[in-house]
Amino acid sequence: MLSLAGRTASPARQPVPVRVGGFGGAAGLTNYLVKERIAVLIDATHPYASNISANAVAAAEHANVPFIVLRRPAWTAVAGDRWIEVSDVREAVRALGKTARRVFVALGRQEIEPLIDAPQHSYLIRSVDPIEPPLPLRRASYITARGPFGETDDRALLTAHRIEVVMAKNSGGTATYGKIAAARALGIPVIMLRRPHEPAGPAVDTVEDAIAWLDHVLTSAAARGV
Numbered sequence: 001m002l003s004l005a006g007r008t009a010s011p012a013r014q015p016v017p018v019r020v021g022g023f024g025g026a027a028g029l030t031n032y033l034v035k036e037r038i039a040v041l042i043d044a045t046h047p048y049a050s051n052i053s054a055n056a057v058a059a060a061e062h063a064n065v066p067f068i069v070l071r072r073p074a075w076t077a078v079a080g081d082r083w084i085e086v087s088d089v090r091e092a093v094r095a096l097g098k099t100a101r102r103v104f105v106a107l108g109r110q111e112i113e114p115l116i117d118a119p120q121h122s123y124l125i126r127s128v129d130p131i132e133p134p135l136p137l138r139r140a141s142y143i144t145a146r147g148p149f150g151e152t153d154d155r156a157l158l159t160a161h162r163i164e165v166v167m168a169k170n171s172g173g174t175a176t177y178g179k180i181a182a183a184r185a186l187g188i189p190v191i192m193l194r195r196p197h198e199p200a201g202p203a204v205d206t207v208e209d210a211i212a213w214l215d216h217v218l219t220s221a222a223a224r225g226v
């Protein structure tokens with residue numbers, strides 16, 4: 001069972017059963033695991049979705065369900081990258097400085113409100129669903145698009161909009177790395193939000209490793225007749 005929060009209006013189709021919507025905190029997730037007789041829990045959420053990750057740790061413990069975190073490793077800066085690392089969006093906005101700049105924003109619609117505090121900049125904001133209502137900013141434009149985003153396309157986009165700085169999260173993986181590689185190629189800085197936390201419990205980097213762990217857990221359970 002794949003669980004989605006329900007943030008995206010029309011999520012990509014998945015080849016497994018899907019449920020949508022919050023559980024009602026760690027207690028709600030614990031109840032779900034017990035009621036649905038869930039055998040194992042994999043936290044495969046986005047590295048910045050801290051609440052559901054914390055709830056998953058607690059619920060797995062309370063429901064006594066084997067648990068693992070599947071987390072894409074963070075990107076690391078390589079030669080040519082000009083990263084400015086910050087802790088949150090407010091600090092990212094401060095890092096833009098007072099002088100007007102042209103900013104590409106690759107953040108979710110839930111978190112871009114602090115941009116309002118720096119109306120001198122021009123923002124190009126890319127999101128999966130439209131930003132409704134738009135931010136009260138005179139110089140903001142919006143693109144709705146769903147990844148993966150490659151370097152060539154993102155480079156063309158940054159160039160066409162004369163972008164001077166990119167604001168992004170360290171999501172890891174390849175699907176959203178295009179803008180990071182494009183910024184490097186164009187020599188423009190990336191204001192990079194640090195990851196909020198790293199997994200507390202056992203973690204794997206790849207789907208293959210998660211499946212290997214799953215096989216191991218389920219085989220051991222079967223051997224014990226559970």
Ligand SMILES: NC(=O)c1ccc[n+]([C@@H]2O[C@H](COP(=O)([O-])OP(=O)(O)OC[C@H]3O[C@@H](n4cnc5c(N)ncnc54)[C@H](OP(=O)(O)O)[C@@H]3O)[C@@H](O)[C@H]2O)c1
Nearest residue numbers: 003004005007021022023024025045046048049050051052
């Ligand atoms: N944060 C990001 O930067 C980011 C980026 C891309 C995609 N996403 C995806 O968007 C979703 C929400 O992100 P967020 O940062 O708002 O999460 P969050 O702060 O960790 O979670 C807020 C609440 O949303 C519900 N929720 C989150 N993920 C859920 C799931 N997979 N299934 C059921 N309920 C879920 C839970 O509600 P209850 O307490 O009621 O259970 C949770 O307490 C996540 O699934 C994440 O993978 C997040």
